[in-house]
Amino acid sequence: MSFSEIEKNWYPEGVERCSLGKFMKWLAVLGVVALYGFFAMLVCFTYGLGVTGLDNYFGFGLWITFDLAVIALGAGAFFTGLLRYIIRIDELKNIINLTVIKGFICYSGAMLILSLDVGQPIRSWFGYWHPNVHSMLTEVIFCITCYLMVLIIEYVPLILEQKQINKIPFLHNLAHQMHVVMPLFAGIGAFLSTFHQGSLGGMYGVMFARPYAFRDGFFIWPWTFFLFVLSAISTGPCMTVLICGFMEKVTGRKLTTYRIKSLMCKIGGTMLLIYMVFKYLDTWAWINDILPRAGLTFDQMFYGLVYGRWLFFTELVICLLVPVIFLLTPLRKKPFFMYSGAILACAGVVINRYVFTVQALAQPVLPFTKWEIYSPNWAEWATSLMVIAYGFIIMSLSYRYLPIFPQEVGLNKK
Amino acid sequence: MSGQKKEFPITWGMVIDIDKCTGCGACMASCQTENNVEPQRDASNKLRSTSWMTVYELTNGKSYPDHDIAYLPRPCQQCGNPPCVSVCPVIATEKNENGGIVSQVYPRCIGCRYCVAACPYHVRYFGWFDPVWPEGMEKTLSPLTSVRPRGVVEKCSFCHHRWTLAKDAARAAGKDPEDLADGAYVTSCVQNCPSGALAFGDLKNPKHKVHELIKSPYAYRLLERLGTDTQVYYISRREWVRKLGDNYLKSE
Numbered sequence: 001m002s003f004s005e006i007e008k009n010w011y012p013e014g015v016e017r018c019s020l021g022k023f024m025k026w027l028a029v030l031g032v033v034a035l036y037g038f039f040a041m042l043v044c045f046t047y048g049l050g051v052t053g054l055d056n057y058f059g060f061g062l063w064i065t066f067d068l069a070v071i072a073l074g075a076g077a078f079f080t081g082l083l084r085y086i087i088r089i090d091e092l093k094n095i096i097n098l099t100v101i102k103g104f105i106c107y108s109g110a111m112l113i114l115s116l117d118v119g120q121p122i123r124s125w126f127g128y129w130h131p132n133v134h135s136m137l138t139e140v141i142f143c144i145t146c147y148l149m150v151l152i153i154e155y156v157p158l159i160l161e162q163k164q165i166n167k168i169p170f171l172h173n174l175a176h177q178m179h180v181v182m183p184l185f186a187g188i189g190a191f192l193s194t195f196h197q198g199s200l201g202g203m204y205g206v207m208f209a210r211p212y213a214f215r216d217g218f219f220i221w222p223w224t225f226f227l228f229v230l231s232a233i234s235t236g237p238c239m240t241v242l243i244c245g246f247m248e249k250v251t252g253r254k255l256t257t258y259r260i261k262s263l264m265c266k267i268g269g270t271m272l273l274i275y276m277v278f279k280y281l282d283t284w285a286w287i288n289d290i291l292p293r294a295g296l297t298f299d300q301m302f303y304g305l306v307y308g309r310w311l312f313f314t315e316l317v318i319c320l321l322v323p324v325i326f327l328l329t330p331l332r333k334k335p336f337f338m339y340s341g342a343i344l345a346c347a348g349v350v351i352n353r354y355v356f357t358v359q360a361l362a363q364p365v366l367p368f369t370k371w372e373i374y375s376p377n378w379a380e381w382a383t384s385l386m387v388i389a390y391g392f393i394i395m396s397l398s399y400r401y402l403p404i405f406p407q408e409v410g411l412n413k414k
Numbered sequence: 415m416s417g418q419k420k421e422f423p424i425t426w427g428m429v430i431d432i433d434k435c436t437g438c439g440a441c442m443a444s445c446q447t448e449n450n451v452e453p454q455r456d457a458s459n460k461l462r463s464t465s466w467m468t469v470y471e472l473t474n475g476k477s478y479p480d481h482d483i484a485y486l487p488r489p490c491q492q493c494g495n496p497p498c499v500s501v502c503p504v505i506a507t508e509k510n511e512n513g514g515i516v517s518q519v520y521p522r523c524i525g526c527r528y529c530v531a532a533c534p535y536h537v538r539y540f541g542w543f544d545p546v547w548p549e550g551m552e553k554t555l556s557p558l559t560s561v562r563p564r565g566v567v568e569k570c571s572f573c574h575h576r577w578t579l580a581k582d583a584a585r586a587a588g589k590d591p592e593d594l595a596d597g598a599y600v601t602s603c604v605q606n607c608p609s610g611a612l613a614f615g616d617l618k619n620p621k622h623k624v625h626e627l628i629k630s631p632y633a634y635r636l637l638e639r640l641g642t643d644t645q646v647y648y649i650s651r652r653e654w655v656r657k658l659g660d661n662y663l664k665s666e
Contacts, residue, residue: 047543048541048542048543048544048564048565049525049540049542049564049565050462050542050543050564054527054540054542055459055461055462055542056461056462056464056530056536056538056539056540057461057536058461059527059528059530059531059540060527060531117526118524118525118526118565119523119524119525119526119527119540119541119564119565119566119567120523120524120525120563120565120566123504123522123523123524123525124524126504126522126524127503127504127524129504130504130505130506130522131503131504131505132500132502132503132504132505134500135500135501135502135503135528136501137501137502137503137526137528138503138504140503141503203501203528206500206501207497207501207531207532208497208640208641209497209532209533209534209637209640209642210497210531210532210534211640292663293639294639294640294661295639295660295661295662295663295666296661296663297663360531361531365534365637365640365661366534366535366536366636366637367657367658367659367660367661368470368472368486368658369470369536372461
């Protein structure tokens with residue numbers, strides 16, 4: 001029996017997959033991108049971060065924007081887990097596996113970038129050993145690590161359910177037992193993830209000498225803490241739907257029903273509406289209270305094209321108000337509006353993370369300093385693309401060999 | 415605006431008379447040599463070069479004959495309420511008991527650059543490459559200041575090692591090391607300023623000149639309204655210079 005025949009025995013029960021040759025070509029393309037990024041990573045480790053486009057003005061750049069964005073978009077995992085296992089929206093069982101894998105990819109990818117981004121990667125453990133309890137970043141370090149562990153625990157039973165692995169009685173039972181305790185981990189995951197999503201927002205909100213990002217406190221937290229949580233849990237489900245839709249397009253197979261995707265978008269849209277109300281209030285308070293206190297005006301927050309007002313209006317209107325309408329009205333029944341709404345919501349959160357990371361640093365606070373422009377270079381792009389390629393590889397392998405979509409067989413019956 | 419201010423019995427501070435500063439850059443050069451800042455590979459890139467002390471050029475923006483310029487030397491402002499300290503995840507930077515000087519512990523810094531993001535004065539510098547001294551130049555290294563590896567954040571420490579030396583000298587002379595005479599401990603930039611624009615001392619000690627200087631009606635601090643509460647004061651008799659110390663709305 002040839003290898004390609006054997007490989008067919010690894011597929012989940014009753015599904016069809018493309019030929020092995022085609023799949024290998026797909027992996028090869030992704031592998032080239034990943035290898036190029038790996039090369040850039042080695043260059044960064046060997047020569048130092050001087051090979052990047054970062055400088056003393058922009059200590060944070062593409063990498064941190066990328067991290068914040070993928071972590072927000074990966075939030076589908078914890079929030080969907082909470083809805084599925086704790087609030088018991090049973091229908092979500094048809095998409096929960098995808099959200100877990102997406103979460104794992106996003107968080108492990110972010111960890112990979114973070115290990116590159118610190119100047120002394122072998123000292124990263126200092127975050128646990130010498131923690132500063134006042135630093136939001138300490139909380140992020142602890143929560144992201146713990147939550148990645150939770151995601152691994154959630155991902156393992158999926159791997160154990162692979163057809164051949166599942167034939168081993170011990171691993172079959174282990175997978176079953178892990179499923180039994182999964183609500184516990186869903187709860188822990190939701191708790192950890194909520195806090196670090198908030199802490200990522202808090203990281204910016206506590207920079208009291210940077211009026212672009214600084215926000216006042218609600219109890220001990222700056223209110224960016226809550227805005228980041230809300231924006232993450234609203235766009236996370238939308239991102240899951242987009243990934244699912246993309247996979248359906250690429251594979252040519254139905255993976256979940258439109259009803260499930262529509263439900264996810266409805267959940268995302270509802271959270272987006274709540275986020276929108278608070279974000280508008282936040283913006284109003286920022287313009288009328290925080291900026292005047294710092295002696296600054298709204299107009300001084302924008303400069304040129306890369307820091308232009310268009311970003312502000314795109315984020316707050318086109319990528320917030322418009323997707324709320326698309327996702328929460330009967331328009332959602334039409335795929336065009338549903339997918340457009342999801343894309344706009346996700347784009348909005350990326351813009352939000354970009355302006356908080358880069359524009360907040362570019363905006364001159366000292367009256368005699370000027371706006372500075374930051375542009376990431378090849379090393380930052382290549383490593384970021386490496387993480388995207390890594391995500392595609394994990395997702396491709398998972399789709400091909402693991403039973404991710406319970407509805408796939410039924411939906412594709414000829 | 416945020417955080418709590420710690421009080422210290424000795425509060426080292428600097429007073430910079432902008433009207434006396436000629437912008438010669440002697441303070442920058444002396445700081446570089448005193449603190450073992452490596453020779454810059456490409457000093458034309460001001461966003462990448464390391465200069466714990468930087469001289470900014472200020473202008474009133476008017477054309478001749480009303481045109482006027484001023485030079486503003488900028489060391490670490492040693493904030494009373496430092497934006498950088500609370501954010502550091504590993505307590506590599508701290509506002510400790512040492513005269514209110516914001517410390518930077520190089521062996522503990524992980525290089526996350528959160529402090530760089532938090533500081534509005536741009537006083538923090540990151541080691542982008544391994545420090546390299548041209549052959550023979552390593553002999554100019556000061557034995558009193560550590561050389562930083564790449565990947566950590568560094569900044570002005572008010573030549574903290576000089577305080578240690580001054581205390582040792584006071585002990586040897588049978589004097590109280592906690593009550594140094596004015597001028598017993600000064601930073602290298604203050605010592606080498608040819609125009610006498612820079613003064614240094616204990617802001618709380620009435621026997622020190624800076625104690626009086628900060629009471630000048632022309633004294634101000636940078637970004638005072640943000641609440642960083644710095645220990646570096648500036649003096650200028652020119653109103654437009656003082657106004658450039660903080661952001662003002664048109665209505666103010």
